[in-house]
Amino acid sequence: xxxxxxxxxxxxxxxxxxxxxxxxxxxxxxxxxxxxxxxxxxxxxxxxxxxxxxxxxxxxxxxxxxxxxxxxxxxxxxxxxxxxxxxxxxxxxxxxxxxxxxxxxxxxxxxxxxxxxxxxxxxxxxxxxxxxxxxxxxxxxxxxxxxxxxxxxxxxxxxxxxxxxxxxxxxxxxxxxxxxxxxxxxxxxxxxxxxxxxxxxxxxxxxxxxxxxxxxxxxxxxxxxxx
Amino acid sequence: xxxxxxxxxxxxxxxxxxxxxxxxxxxxxxxxxxxxxxxxxxxxxxxxxxxxxxxxxxxxxxxxxxxxxxxxxxxxxxxxxxxxxxxxxxxxxxxxxxxxxxxxxxxxxxxxxxxxxxxxxxxxxxxxxxxxx
Amino acid sequence: xxxxxxxxxxxxxxxxxxxxxxxxxxxxxxxxxxxxxxxxxxxxxxxxxxxxxxxxxxxxxxxxxxxxxxxxxxxxxxxxxxxxxxxxxxxxxxxxxxxxxxxxxxxxxxxxxxxxxxxxxxxxxxxxxxxxxxxxxxxxxxxxxxxxxxxxxxxxxxxxxxxxxxxxxxxxxxxxxxxxxxxxxxxxxxxxxxxxxxxxxxxxxxxxxxxxxxxxxxxxxxxxxxxxxxxxxxxxxxxxxxxxxxxxxxxxxxxxxxxxxxxxxxxxxxxxxxxxxxxxxxxxxxxxxxxxxxxxxxxxxxxxxxxxxxxxxxxxxxxxxxxxxxxxxxxxxxxxxxxxxxxxxxxxxxxxxxxxxxxxxxxxxxxxxxxxxxxxxxxxxxxxxxxxxxxxxxxxxxxxxxxxxxxxxxxxxxxxxxxxxxxxxxxxxxxxxxx
Numbered sequence: 001x002x003x004x005x006x007x008x009x010x011x012x013x014x015x016x017x018x019x020x021x022x023x024x025x026x027x028x029x030x031x032x033x034x035x036x037x038x039x040x041x042x043x044x045x046x047x048x049x050x051x052x053x054x055x056x057x058x059x060x061x062x063x064x065x066x067x068x069x070x071x072x073x074x075x076x077x078x079x080x081x082x083x084x085x086x087x088x089x090x091x092x093x094x095x096x097x098x099x100x101x102x103x104x105x106x107x108x109x110x111x112x113x114x115x116x117x118x119x120x121x122x123x124x125x126x127x128x129x130x131x132x133x134x135x136x137x138x139x140x141x142x143x144x145x146x147x148x149x150x151x152x153x154x155x156x157x158x159x160x161x162x163x164x165x166x167x168x169x170x171x172x173x174x175x176x177x178x179x180x181x182x183x184x185x186x187x188x189x190x191x192x193x194x195x196x197x198x199x200x201x202x203x204x205x206x207x208x209x210x211x212x213x214x215x216x217x218x219x220x221x222x223x224x225x226x227x
Numbered sequence: 228x229x230x231x232x233x234x235x236x237x238x239x240x241x242x243x244x245x246x247x248x249x250x251x252x253x254x255x256x257x258x259x260x261x262x263x264x265x266x267x268x269x270x271x272x273x274x275x276x277x278x279x280x281x282x283x284x285x286x287x288x289x290x291x292x293x294x295x296x297x298x299x300x301x302x303x304x305x306x307x308x309x310x311x312x313x314x315x316x317x318x319x320x321x322x323x324x325x326x327x328x329x330x331x332x333x334x335x336x337x338x339x340x341x342x343x344x345x346x347x348x349x350x351x352x353x354x355x356x357x358x359x360x
Numbered sequence: 361x362x363x364x365x366x367x368x369x370x371x372x373x374x375x376x377x378x379x380x381x382x383x384x385x386x387x388x389x390x391x392x393x394x395x396x397x398x399x400x401x402x403x404x405x406x407x408x409x410x411x412x413x414x415x416x417x418x419x420x421x422x423x424x425x426x427x428x429x430x431x432x433x434x435x436x437x438x439x440x441x442x443x444x445x446x447x448x449x450x451x452x453x454x455x456x457x458x459x460x461x462x463x464x465x466x467x468x469x470x471x472x473x474x475x476x477x478x479x480x481x482x483x484x485x486x487x488x489x490x491x492x493x494x495x496x497x498x499x500x501x502x503x504x505x506x507x508x509x510x511x512x513x514x515x516x517x518x519x520x521x522x523x524x525x526x527x528x529x530x531x532x533x534x535x536x537x538x539x540x541x542x543x544x545x546x547x548x549x550x551x552x553x554x555x556x557x558x559x560x561x562x563x564x565x566x567x568x569x570x571x572x573x574x575x576x577x578x579x580x581x582x583x584x585x586x587x588x589x590x591x592x593x594x595x596x597x598x599x600x601x602x603x604x605x606x607x608x609x610x611x612x613x614x615x616x617x618x619x620x621x622x623x624x625x626x627x628x629x630x631x632x633x634x635x636x637x638x639x640x641x642x643x644x645x646x647x648x649x650x651x652x653x654x655x656x657x658x659x660x661x662x663x664x665x666x667x668x669x670x671x672x673x674x675x676x677x678x679x680x681x682x683x684x685x686x687x688x689x690x691x692x693x694x695x696x697x698x699x700x701x702x703x704x705x706x707x708x709x710x711x712x713x714x715x716x717x718x719x720x721x722x723x724x725x726x727x728x729x730x731x732x733x734x735x736x737x738x739x740x741x742x743x744x745x746x747x748x749x750x751x752x753x754x755x756x757x758x759x760x761x762x763x764x765x766x767x768x769x770x771x772x773x774x775x776x777x778x779x780x781x782x783x784x785x786x787x788x789x790x791x792x793x794x795x
Binding site for chain 3: 247280281282283284285287288291293294295296297298299302303304305309310311351
């Protein structure tokens with residue numbers, strides 16, 4: 001799938017209590033760009049990322065990926081969009097503890113159409129191997145270290161070959177060495193596949209690897225710097 | 228005729244049932260004649276009434292068709308629940324409590340007409356039970 | 361349609377009814393799972409929360425087991441008591457309570473009763489259609505086992521050929537029931553009466569020698585000791601029913617010399633003759649009845665209790681079903697985070713729904729299966745205790761009513777398990793993902 005460009009217009013996410021969580025009048029991310037979302041806690045970084053992924057339905061505005069506005073889609077349609085287009089990586093890797101590394105990496109095959117399942121399992125195995133876990137695919141995930149677990153989560157995000165990776169504090173739970181390795185891997189994977197990579201992070205070294213850094217405060221973009 | 232030549236049918240009754248079920252008809256058969264008479268069954272609306280005897284075992288209640296039952300001279304045979312009855316299989320209508328039914332009972336050479344009172348569904352005794360006539 | 365159903369053999373009806381009960385659950389499963397493959401994930405979730413799931417399965421199993429065991433036990437008891445009475449075609453006794461006479465003559469729960477006199481017995485034994493008229497004279501005991509006076513014909517009628525030894529041939533010989541507390545070749549002196557009130561030395565000096573042992577009958581007679589009725593009369597200092605000097609045992613008895621017997625078992629040559637004989641001996645000075653009729657009436661009375669029990673079993677099952685569903689709703693919270701992840705990475709709601717339903721179904725089906733087994737074990741254990749206490753052989757086995765109960769329970773619960781599935785997909789995705 002060709003990598004879609006992102007265009008956000010008039011985006012508002014307002015909480016049930018009426019608090020404005022995100023207010024972005026315009027944001028364009030060209031296909032294949034790497035972006036760090038930064039800001040203090042509560043600045044709206046994660047909420048913006050959730051709105052971009054369709055996990056949160058905006059109160060107003062448009063989130064257009066490759067010409068398709070996902071803001072108005074039903075929940076199942078947004079899920080299908082995520083399945084086909086996005087690879088999501090979370091701060092806490094969210095693994096199924098009783099499944100093997102391969103079982104977790106290929107989780108998406110459990111609900112994919114029958115015809116796609118084998119390809120998804122192969123994709124998961126290849127990504128595990130590419131991330132240095134090729135020999136450990138059959139081990140239960142609770143036997144892995146924190147860094148390894150996050151790499152399994154990355155393999156899961158990439159198994160279906162998505163053109164966009166959205167990551168929420170992917171290195172927050174890792175030590176410096178593991179964080180650096182993962183950061184380098186993510187940027188390399190994005191560059192190699194022409195993927196868009198948008199990551200929320202507090203981690204300055206990770207942010208420094210990105211082509212663009214967007215800083216938020218009180219839900220608004222206050223700084224947008226390239227290079 | 229419910230009485231002929233010293234043979235008499237009394238207190239005929241049956242519990243109410245719905246269409247298609249089997250009716251078990253109970254009665255007293257009296258023989259005041261000088262000769263034994265064989266109770267053989269009867270008819271109801273041209274359908275046969277079989278004389279049936281009750282038994283109870285591991286499979287529950289069973290009614291078996293009997294070839295006939297001698298009513299000795301001067302004696303009385305009681306057809307009563309869980310002992311003896313005339314059975315009308317697959318009754319083509321509902322038998323409603325309070326209504327009456329005409330049946331013919333074959334005893335010896337006689338065919339006696341009997342009015343069968345329809346009692347409550349599941350009744351285990353005639354409503355006259357406990358007092359004599 | 362009704363005719364078609366009525367014409368099916370009972371087994372086919374039972375199987376079809378079970379399938380019919382099971383159908384809604386199966387259809388729900390087929391619709392929910394069509395084209396999806398949630399089982400590997402469900403297996404992982406079941407293992408993840410194994411202790412909670414095991415507890416849940418155990419609760420379902422115990423409740424299903426209780427219902428199943430109750431039904432099986434009640435039927436076993438009913439069939440066992442009916443089977444114990446099967447050889448007792450027609451009983452003739454002095455007028456009184458049919459239930460008392462039945463308990464005494466069939467189940468050997470002795471009580472004081474008026475006697476059938478010698479002339480009355482002779483009339484019964486000589487009546488047209490009588491194949492066997494056996495006196496049943498109880499009142500004595502040995503080591504808690506009833507000692508019953510009767511005839512050799514009755515022994516054979518009751519238990520068929522002996523398992524060991526030979527029939528009694530003199531007034532001082534005895535045949536032991538299959539589990540009576542005496543051995544062949546042993547001599548014993550009977551006590552007068554039963555239980556704690558038995559007078560151990562009342563008949564001192566009179567001894568019976570055991571010459572044979574009956575095959576098991578599955579009735580209280582298995583623990584009894586059968587002796588010639590002449591022996592019972594002699595032990596009590598009465599005439600032995602025969603002219604002085606005669607040592608014959610068994611019929612015919614001399615009507616004027618026969619001391620009488622509490623009950624007479626009558627077996628007719630033909631089926632119809634039983635009814636004729638009942639009619640003949642239902643009169644002012646005698647009472648004739650079929651133990652089967654009395655038992656059926658008693659069981660009929662108990663039938664109301666049985667209906668109440670069945671209603672209670674079903675109600676309990678419904679309450680358990682509701683508890684199971686509420687429990688499942690709570691269990692869903694345990695797996696909410698995993699479900700949220702599935703939705704986040706693009707699982708359709710139908711898949712998440714299927715995961716929750718299959719998770720619930722696994723618990724329900726496992727619990728119900730174990731419950732069936734548990735009910736079977738419990739029914740067998742209780743049957744053993746009842747058989748040991750009463751000597752009425754109670755064989756409680758699982759049968760179709762239990763299968764129907766469980767099929768209905770499983771089906772209904774599988775349908776109701778759609779509710780936790782529905783609630784699961786309505787949970788807030790982000791909140792669950794963050795928890």
